[in-house]
Structures are given as structure tokens and as C-alpha cells.
Amino acid sequence: DQQVKQNSPSLSVQEGRISILNCDYTNSMFDYFLWYKKYPAEGPTFLISISSIKDKNEDGRFTVFLNKSAKHLSLHIVPSQPGDSAVYFCAARSSWGAAGNKLTFGGGTRVLVKP
Amino acid sequence: GAGVSQSPSNKVTEKGKDVELRCDPISGHTALYWYRQSLGQGLEFLIYFQGNSAPDKSGLPSDRFSAERTGGSVSTLTIQRTQQEDSAVYLCASSLRLAGEADTQYFGPGTRLTVL
Numbered sequence: 001d002q003q004v005k006q007n008s009p010s011l012s013v014q015e016g017r018i019s020i021l022n023c024d025y026t027n028s029m030f031d032y033f034l035w036y037k038k039y040p041a042e043g044p045t046f047l048i049s050i051s052s053i054k055d056k057n058e059d060g061r062f063t064v065f066l067n068k069s070a071k072h073l074s075l076h077i078v079p080s081q082p083g084d085s086a087v088y089f090c091a092a093r094s095s096w097g098a099a100g101n102k103l104t105f106g107g108g109t110r111v112l113v114k115p
Numbered sequence: 116g117a118g119v120s121q122s123p124s125n126k127v128t129e130k131g132k133d134v135e136l137r138c139d140p141i142s143g144h145t146a147l148y149w150y151r152q153s154l155g156q157g158l159e160f161l162i163y164f165q166g167n168s169a170p171d172k173s174g175l176p177s178d179r180f181s182a183e184r185t186g187g188s189v190s191t192l193t194i195q196r197t198q199q200e201d202s203a204v205y206l207c208a209s210s211l212r213l214a215g216e217a218d219t220q221y222f223g224p225g226t227r228l229t230v231l
Contacts, residue, residue, distance in 0.1 A: 043222035
């Protein structure tokens, strides 16, 4: 049972345009969400996070939106740059008990930014 | 500053052999995690260490997998009698795990394990 899902395995976007990556979750105990970026042969790199008490968090070109009622979050990258081409993972965790020890990851979305 | 390091970066082994994977966390990080990523999949939690507490082993897929963390720093993940389905990238992460604060895990580059 996949608790975190990224339904789009890939996304292609023109340089300068907006990239929108989506993530859905099923576990209502999740209260902290993160996005990681991964280049080939490297470990995931933390990008941005959001707590469930917020609905938006912005950091430079990256904005994460959280819709708790829909159990949905999205990552917006504006403007997209060729260096943004990577696999993006959505992750979630719960602060409650032992469940807070681990991140639950989605399957990833491969983003290709065309020059 | 130094990030999380892992060794070896690549490991090829024969089915049935034992392997050890090493992780050096960021200095001062009390929490250490192991995940694995199988081909085309997301990351799967394996085990978590926090200070001197008993580790959370809930993600280990079988009793062939074990891990230890010596002196609250370096960790070793051991896979005994490897099987082909163990082939994956094994990723280590560490975090400050401060009480009451949001916890961000920082990942190492991973060890790519191939079991022939």
C-alpha cells in the first residue's frame, strides 16, 4: 500500500517555464512533507519542506503548496532551468511515536528541462 | 563542511556472500537512517538509530539484514547470504533530530550493490 504517490513518472518543460510536480498521500498522520532532488549516481538533496500547519512555503524559485483536505502537495519551480533536470522525490513523515523515525517516499518524477 | 559519506560506492558480489556497507554521518548528527532504492522505485526505509536508544528495525526486509552503530557515529549495514533481489542502491542519511523541531535528513551518495 503506497502511502505517498507521485502519479507522473516524468515531466518535460521548456526552460523559463513553470514546472509543477504533484504528490498525493493517504496517511492522515503525516504532518511534515519534504521534496528531495536527485541526480544520477548521487544521493537525494533536500530541496524544501512544509509543515502541516502551513499551506505554502517558498524558497527562491521553489514553492511547495499543501492542501491537507485533499491530501495533496505540489512543488512549483519558476522559472525552470536546465540544471533542474533531475528526479524529484516527495517524502512525508509523522511526528507521532515511532512513525516519526522514518520518511515515506513517493516513486519520484523525472524532470527534463529543455533549453 | 563534510556531508554524509558512504563506502564503497559500488559493490558487486556473488549470490550467497555477505556484504558490509559503511556510513559516516555528518558530525554532530544524532540520528542515522538507512534506506534502499531498488531500480525504478522510491526510497524504502530500513532502519533508524537515535543516540543510545534501541534502533527502529521495522523496515528491515528479512533477518539476513542487520545494522549497528558504533560510538554513536559510524554505522555498518550487513547483508548475509545475499540474494539477487537485494540488488539496489543503499542510502544512508543523518539528521540532528532536535526535539520539537522539524527534522531534515541529509543523504549520502549511496552504495550501489549488485548481486550476481
